Structures are given as structure tokens and as C-alpha cells.
Amino acid sequence: EVQLLESGGGLVQPGGSLRLSCAASGFTFSNHGMSWVRQAPGKGLEWVSTITSGGSTSYADSMKGRFTISRDNSKNTLYVQMNSLGAEDTAVYYCAKDVQGACDSWGQGTLVTISS
């Protein structure tokens, strides 16, 4: 059974940084692209970033230069480093496993709150 477990969320002051992690199990992690998707309170889904199995990365325009996605295949873990955080980054952040570009498995999400 595929399991994705996010961690690292919490309350951060504006301008601060945070690193989220996603521990994966139940599949061959290194063979799959992985994505981060977020959802602000009461809003829709917003794609954040994707890292392919080969390590290529892509970002939403509003996260370019601030967010860095990475993966450690030896630890079956996905990361996203988030810098220069603002109130607009407040959201539940989900990690998801890619299958042919769609996200077929999702974690339960971790809440990031940006507030002073």
C-alpha cells in the first residue's frame, strides 16, 4: 500500500523559512516523479512543484526562486525548502506521487501558517 506522510508544517513569521518532508513507502520511490500541491484555507488546489525520477524540477511561477524541491532516494523522502514566506503561502501542503503526470496517491497534508 502506498503511503505518503508529510511533516514539517507549522507557524512561521513572514519572511521566514520552512522545510517540509514527505516520507514515502509502499512503492519504488526512485522510479516515480513526485509533486507538491497546496490548498489555501477555503480555496482550490494549486500545483507547487514537481521533481521527476531523474531529478528535473519545475515550479509554479509564484514559487520560483523561493521554493526548492528535492528528493533523497536513499531515504525515500521528498522535500521542499520554502524561503521568503508570506501570508499568501498559508496553506495545507500535500505531497503526491506522479503516474504519467497525474497524481495518483496523496499524503494527508501538512498545514503551514504564515503569521506574526
Added chain:
Amino acid sequence: AIRMTQSPSSFSGSTGDRVTITCRASQGISSYLAWYQQKPGKAPKLLIYGASTLQSGVPSRFSGSGSGTDFTLTISCLQSEDFATYYCQQYYSYPRTFGQGTKVEIK
């Protein structure tokens, strides 16, 4: 970025209704379209990918069609567990983009 526009934004229906949700892309995306279902407080669930391929375990009352710029998700016979919000997403090009969502509510 490719803009994805869903309609309607909300739908009030009854058990047994047939529901059709449309998703329009601002440019052609071939069949690189997925549909997700999300219930309150839960993670999204993949229903359909490749515009029309049903994800394993998803009931056959769900179906998807379309290619290019116009797509539809159909629920043939609405069940109580189908009341949720539905999102389309294109993965033809980066940045990947979602539609704004369609909330299916109980009438």
C-alpha cells in the same frame, strides 16, 4: 500558463441524478487531463487520467471524455458518497494547472 476553466462552479443535485462537469483549457492539451475528487478535510483522490482512463478502484459511474481543449466528467447516477468538490488538472505542460473546482452539493 494554461488556464483551466470549470463549469458549473457548483451543482445541487439528488441521489440518482446524472451530473456533467466541463473543463476547458485555454490552449490544446491533447489528452493530458486528470480529474480529482476532494471531500472536506481530506486529500484529493484521482478519478481519471489521460482524459478518459478510470483510475483503479474508481466506480464505473464515473467517466471522462474529451481531448484538445474541451473535457467532461460525468457521474451517471449520483450516489451519496459523490457529494464533494471536483477538480480538473492539465499536465500537458509546466506549470501544471488546476481548474477552480466544482462543488457538488445535496439539493
